[in-house]
Amino acid sequence: MDLTEPGLEALRWITSKTYAHKAPHQYITRQNYPEEFDALKARIEAEGTMEGYQLFSSYTRNRYLHIGEYRYWAYDFILNRAKNSDYKRTPEGTWYYPAAYTPDAVRHENRTERDVRLGRQTKL
Numbered sequence: 001m002d003l004t005e006p007g008l009e010a011l012r013w014i015t016s017k018t019y020a021h022k023a024p025h026q027y028i029t030r031q032n033y034p035e036e037f038d039a040l041k042a043r044i045e046a047e048g049t050m051e052g053y054q055l056f057s058s059y060t061r062n063r064y065l066h067i068g069e070y071r072y073w074a075y076d077f078i079l080n081r082a083k084n085s086d087y088k089r090t091p092e093g094t095w096y097y098p099a100a101y102t103p104d105a106v107r108h109e110n111r112t113e114r115d116v117r118l119g120r121q122t123k124l
Contacts, residue, residue: 001039005068011036013081022100023055025082040065041074048073052094054101059094071095 002010011033013026030037048063051071064071070081087095 001035003036003040003043003067005070008040008067008070008072008081016080023082023097024086025080027078027080030077030079037077037079040072040079044072044074044079052090052092054090054094054096056100 001007011028013028015026016024019025028037044063044065048065050061051064052059052061062073064073066072066084069083069085071084072079072081074080087097088101089095
């Protein structure tokens with residue numbers, strides 16, 4: 001399994017249309033590439049680092065694996081990748097797309113289960 005930059009580039013990545021203007025990225029599905037999907041997802045889980053991502057006023061953390069000019073992350077049966085040069089980072093290291101940046105983001109990972117049920121949010 002070739003999980004190097006050239007090997008990953010050989011896959012047919014689909015450009016996301018829904019998020020094209022606010023979080024441009026590409027993805028592959030497990031259905032289309034089961035072996036590559038499983039191998040890359042396992043590598044993301046083993047070698048990836050937890051990093052913040054902000055979309056408008058929403059903030060989350062994902063496990064990213066950086067290979068070449070892209071960062072890769074898994075979400076259920078989808079593997080995503082985004083070109084790092086399309087994004088910027090806050091001084092704290094949070095990734096964001098300039099057209100979809102709101103300085104007063106909400107940190108969702110700090111909420112308790114009770115906060116989630118009550119719709120409470122914790123400011124950055």
